[in-house]
Structures are given as C-alpha cells and as structure tokens.
Amino acid sequence: MKKYVCNICGYVYDPEVGDPANGIAAGTPFEELPDDWCCPDCGVGKDDFAPEE
Amino acid sequence: MKETVFGAVRISEHVWWVGAADWNVRNFHGYLTDRGSSYNAFLIVDEKVTLIDAVKAPFTKEMLDRVASVIDPEKIDYIVSNHSEPDHSGGLPEVIAAVKPEKVFASVIGAKTLAAYYGELNVTPVKTGDTISIGSGNLAFVDTKMLHWPDSMVTYYDADKLLFSQDAFGMHLAGSMMWADEYDKSLLEYEARKYFANIINLQAPKVLALLDSLPGLGLDIQMVLPDHGPMWRTQEDIAWILSLYRDFAEQKPRPRALVAYATMWHSTGILATAFAEGVRSAGVEVHLADLAENDRSSIMTHVAYSGLIAFGAPTMNNQMFPAMADTLCYVKGLKPQNKLGFAFGSCGWSGEGAKQISAELEAMGVEQPEKFIQVKYMPTADELTAIRDCGKRLAEQLLEKCK
C-alpha cells in the first residue's frame, strides 16, 4: 500500500497506521479514505495529496 | 553609517533588534489589537551578517534604517525567514532586492510559501537538524509545522544562546520597552492568553508535544525572542511563559463562565442576564458580552478562559442572528476543549436560533448537559426563572468538573 504526502504541510498518510484519531482504521488504503477526509495537520482535502516518491 | 531617526537596540553580544512597533494597528486580520503590535526582526553581526525575519511591508524602510544604524545593509549575507505570513515576510522582497544577500533560508514549506506570495526568491530550504555556521556561532533550525502555519520554524543561535521563536511566545503589544521584565505581568499574561486563544489554540496538542520535546533538544536558551511584543531575557520569565503556554494548551476547565449573546429587541439580552445571574448565584465568576459591542477575538479570549460557555441569539429570517454565526464559526475553528456549553434565544415564530447554536456547540464537542432554551417574543417571568436556574445548575456542574 502506497503512502501519500500532503502537498501543503508534508504530513504523510501511512495506510499501515491509518488515522485512528479521525476514525480511520489501520490498513485503510489512501484510495479508500472517505471523500471528506482531510489532512489531520493542516486540514486540506485528499486532492492536495500525492503518492510518496 | 547612515544617520536616520531609527536606531537599533542591542540585545546580546552579536545581536540587535531592528524591528518596528505598529502603534496604531487595531485590526490585525480581524483580531482586535487594542494595544497595537510590533514586528520584531533581528540583525546578527557575525562573520556572516544575518537578518532574522523581516517586518510588515509598510515598515521595511524603518527596519533597513535600523540595520543601517549598525552596519551597511548591503553587508547582510544571510536572511532567515522563520515564518512566511506577511506580517514578517511582507518586507522580504524589498530587502532582498536592496541587499542582495548570498542566501535566504526558510523551511521546506516556507520556501514554497514565499514563492507563492512573492515569486521566486531563491530560498534555500532547511529542516530540523540542519545547522549553518555564521562565524563565531551556528544557526540551528527546528521545524514547528502548524505552529501556527505549515511553514513555521524557529532558529537557535548558539553563540549568544538565543531562540528566535517567530510567533510563538509573542503577543500583540506595541511598546518602547523591549523586555518582558519591563512590563506588568498581568498585562503580559492577558495579551499572551489572547494571542494564544486567537492564533494558536487549534494547535494546542502540537504545542504540548513541542513543550515536551524542548528539553530533549538540549538547547541552552538564555533569551527567547518572539516576532511580536516584548522579549524574554531572564530564566524566570522564560520559565513563566513556557508554563503559561502549557496551561493555555492544556485547556483545563476553569470556574468561570462566558455568556455571549446577540439581541434584536432585547429579549435574548434579558435571557442572557437571567442566565448570568444564575451562574453568579452559584459563586462562579461570569462575564456577559453583547456581540454588537464585543469583537470576536475578545469573545474567543473569554471562551479560552472559561469552563462554561453560553451562547444566545434571536432567530432572524429562519436563521440564528448573523453576528452569532460569525462568532461561532470563528470559535469553532479555534477548537476549544473541555467546555460545558449552553444555547438559548428568543424568536418570533420559527425558532431556529437556539437550535442552530446548540448544533454548532455539538459539532465543536462542547458538552451540553441542559437542553437549549427557546422563548417566543418576550420571556415570561417563569421562563426567566427557568433560565436562571439552568445557569445555576450548570455553574454547579462546572464547579464539580473543576475539582
């Protein structure tokens, strides 16, 4: 599963960890995050994320 | 050296303050700055002459004049931009054009943000752990992402043991005295609290993490130099402001209540007063604020300082009164924690006001042990008694919670 990086603040979404504080279970791939999920650090939406190189 | 009226203030062996006081600013992006503000910038005269941060654009010439009172500004080799917000970077393009520095440093995100604001400035990105030698000392950078912008960082200068902390530990307070120990502590506490509540509160968990990690960085910090307001030069004052920040960030409930309201024909105003009387009767300090007379940043300062927050508004055109929507939108974004809340209002017929406030409080995670109270046209004596009693019960619960 691919990690995704926030273009704005650099937060890395790691699917292995998920985002438990915001109800996203470990093991959730980036593609399966709900549409309204946003960067837990700076608040931008999924569109502002890019796959980690 | 060029003679102008603007001098620099020496703050340590190698460092001068070259910033500006903005005495008359009263509206800082909607934050009521009733004591003005200042933009602190710093000149390090080491082998590499370094400017730390700049000022809001209209003060650029003043800053350069202060630099010129120490050294020819063209001798500036390096510029460090700790924070890209225009109150500190607005003067950068002009300074860069005037002094043609060898290098400009900012965080990785800061480099992008500065380019987005001003076009390409050839910024060298730096991150936590990077250090650059400027002669007798080194500059070390620490990323403080989201404190309070994605680009934020702080810079430590080991020769003089100074931490340039950008917006952190600052406040909007214009003054001719430079040091915190030259001001009354209660004034500093109020302005620091207001600054934290309105600028940093939403990032409170990150503040706690940073405070926890600070000792591990092993920095010997003799002075903390923020970008706004007085600077901290004694160990006692540094410990004091750090402990205040911990206190602000922890947001433990306080036995204090805010009743903020909007009113059209004074019915909601009467409800607010009755609620406040109930709170007071339980021995809890209460502050009453009509939104027509109090700006949102002052309201937020009270929200941060109060364990119980009650909001009341009439219904207008089937909506909560607009001033309340403004205030709640602002307060919600700043994410206050550990609050008891209450919603109330008067209406003519449909009565969305109190209901919408209650829903907003719910969305903020504010605990509402009592259902909202909505009255029609003018509260009756029974309704006033009911809301007063409700204020008393909530105040008593708050006292329990604060134990």
Ligand SMILES: [Fe+2]
């Ligand atoms: Fe800022």
Ligand SMILES: [Fe+2]
């Ligand atoms: Fe600032």
Ligand SMILES: [Zn+2]
């Ligand atoms: Zn982000």
